[in-house]
Amino acid sequence: MSKTFPVDNGMPSFWRSQPDPLDNHRSTETLPETSDIVIIGAGFAGASTAYHCLDQSNDSTKPSIMVLEARQACSGATGRNGGHLKPDLYNSIGDWAAEYGVEAAAEVAAFEMQNLEALESLIEAKKIDCDLELSEVFDVHLDNDYCAKVKARYETLIASGFDISKKVQFSPQEAAEAVSGVKGAKGCFSSRTGRLWPYKLVMQLLKQAISAGANLQTNTPVLSVSESPNDDGRWTVTTSRGSILAKWVVFASNAYTSAIAPEYKDRIVPVRGICSHIAIPNPPTTPIRSSYTLRSKSWDYDYLIPRPDGSIVVGGAKSTYLSNTENWYDNTDDSRLIDSAAAYFNDYMQRNFHGWENTGANADHVWTGIMGFTPDSLPHVGHIPNKQGQLVIAGFNGHGMPQVFLCARGISRMIVDGAKYEDTGLPKLFQTTPKRLERLMDVRQAMAE
Ligand SMILES: Cc1cc2nc3c(=O)[nH]c(=O)nc-3n(C[C@H](O)[C@H](O)[C@H](O)COP(=O)(O)OP(=O)(O)OC[C@H]3O[C@@H](n4cnc5c(N)ncnc54)[C@H](O)[C@@H]3O)c2cc1C
Incomplete structure (x- = not known):
């Protein structure tokens, strides 16, 4: 196995000290042979993508969704972070304004504020118990x-x-x-700013997605995704427990993405x-x-x-x-x-x-x-170049909490409504593009700044 897969035995964190009943959940005993959408990763990005895909579909068009998680639900960065939900209005934004122009940077700052507001509304409307404080x-x-x-x-x-x-x-x-x-x-x-109990938020998003029909399979690492689709345009997702054919594959696998999506090697580290x-x-x-x-x-x-x-x-x-x-x-x-x-x-x-x-x-x-x-400190979101049907929502650079939720809404608009990236409300700078994939991480330079 590549060294960028999740290790088996992540240590406990404070947030995970009260495990939810869904922590080791498997919706079905075996994996179905096909699914419209396979989401890899049950952290904030995977749970939010499943939530939005189902929230945006009406009953007659609801896609089948599998969420495959290598370890327990929300056992990655989201279950181990600092609980800060803090929009950046001037810090990294200042770097991006210098590099990409004020308009592009302003879009990111506004997007992060929108994430805080969207989560505030969701948590209030759905009465999600996750200690949100502003x-x-x-x-x-x-x-x-x-x-x-x-x-x-x-x-x-x-x-x-x-x-x-x-x-x-x-x-x-x-x-x-x-x-x-x-x-x-x-x-x-x-x-x-905001702050919350991230594990509780994600478990409740997963709960909503499961009650709307999503199939969650924890302790099921994805080992590979085919490099090209079959004749029906479906991708083969191979797991430790068998393979699934999927029309859409979403890599919500954050730090571990390059283990199964080789184009992100040295691009998401x-x-x-x-x-x-x-x-x-x-x-x-x-x-x-x-x-x-x-x-x-x-x-x-x-x-x-x-x-x-x-x-x-x-x-x-x-x-x-x-x-x-x-x-x-x-x-x-x-x-x-x-x-x-x-x-x-x-x-x-x-x-x-x-x-x-x-x-x-x-x-x-x-x-x-x-x-x-990521080398440019921006997440990768959108269609993976040259792989129609594969999308990525990953590379959140230790700052995903004020970005992930609406990135997932953008991804689900691309899948459910067939929206173009430009029409999803996502910041231009977050789009995964061939040009961004040319840039490699230079850790020494980043540390010297
Ligand atoms: C110590 C620490 C402190 C942080 N503090 C903050 C903070 O205060 N504020 C903030 O905004 N951000 C913070 N972050 C970053 C934030 O936690 C992340 O940006 C965010 O949680 C990313 O969510 P995610 O769903 O993309 O990733 P993750 O939560 O890591 O979820 C990815 C999931 O994919 C699964 N997975 C990966 N590969 C596979 C595979 N092959 N098969 C199946 N499943 C797979 C993983 O097991 C994991 O559960 C912190 C991170 C850390 C580690």
């Missing part, structure tokens, strides 16, 4: 030079008439520490990250109500959300392991911790936040997860 997020900079670089980009965005960045406020060094409560803050951006849950025996007098990112460099940052019970989820620790690329780059091993990062979160709150010195805050869960990184 609040302010502080992007706190700890390095003067990097802060100045980001601020200059942010000012360029505003000067170019980029309205959405006006929803971001900046506090300079004199105010940043008091505004954010973070020790040594050199500057601080703030904007609106597995990158290992680490995250923790912090328990607080003696809560501080002023608990944290906002979410945070603490940034030192573009690739070196921590992200943090408070939970409704006052505990904290914090991920990052990149300064402890980035210099050893084998620890994280092209690495799918979420069965164990990154040794050099394991203790990083223990006194994290005491080290970084005023007023937390006597709280005894300590990590009671630490886990790893695998993200899908």
Whole structure:
């Protein structure tokens, strides 16, 4: 097996500590021989694609849908992330504006806000219990030079008439520490964000899809997908439990996509990250109500959300392991911790936040997860070039939560309504194209930025 398949024994995460009855679900004992749509992966992207395909079809035209998952449902990045649902209104957006123009970057920022709003509406309408909270997020900079670089980009965005960045406020060094409560803050951006329990959201999307007719098969890795269709235009999807013929195949396999879709080799690269849950025996007098990112460099940052019970989820620790690329780059091993990062979160709150010195805050869960990184930091969405009927929704670069849900709606419009990419509401920059597939990952350059 290629080393980019999911490993068998992913370690537990805080989010997966209360397994849902669907965790190891198989809708049928054996696999059907055919299915209109086969979705590979039961994370946020796979569950959302199944949900939207069925939501957009009426009863007489409902397609048959199989969701094939290598391990337990939602056991990939979505079940192991930081729970941040944070639209980016100025940060990577500033890079993309410089490279692709303000209009293309603005489309991405607006799309991420739409994702937050769409999830807010869905969660309210369907009464999905997933601890969604909306609040302010502080992007706190700890390095003067990097802060100045980001601020200059942010000012360029505003000067170019980029309205959405006006929803971001900046506090300079004199105010940043008091505004954010973070020790040594050199500057601080703030904007609106969401946070939630990602596993619970995905399990409820899967539940809705199954009650609308989808067939979920967990513990069923897809081993290969044929390179060309048969005479009926169907693709052969080979799994550990037999083969299925499908008219449409959707790769919602994120970090692991290149194991079964060779065109994504070195274009979607597995990158290992680490995250923790912090328990607080003696809560501080002023608990944290906002979410945070603490940034030192573009690739070196921590992200943090408070939970409704006052505990904290914090991920990052990149300064402890980035210099050893084998620890994280092209690495799918979420069965164990990154040794050099394991203790990083223990006194994290005491080290970084005023007023937390006597709280005894300590990590009671630490886990790893695998993200899908792309050379241009943009996801791949849409029809796979030269493979009519195969689509991809993958490569979310550690930032899928404010992108995936409406990317899946776009994918389902292409399948169910036959819509063209341009008519789906998806950002131009997300489209998977032959040109984007020419670009290879240069990890050293990315780390130097
Ligand atoms: C430690 C960590 C922290 C993160 N924090 C955040 C955050 O705070 N905010 C944010 O926006 N994003 C965050 N992310 C990224 C975010 O989790 C992802 O972008 C998002 O979950 C991607 O969803 P997905 O469905 O595409 O991928 P996944 O959840 O990884 O789902 C892909 C699924 O496909 C399955 N699969 C793969 N190959 C096969 C195969 N051959 N056969 C069958 N099944 C297969 C996998 O087992 C997996 O379940 C973080 C990620 C990690 C790892």
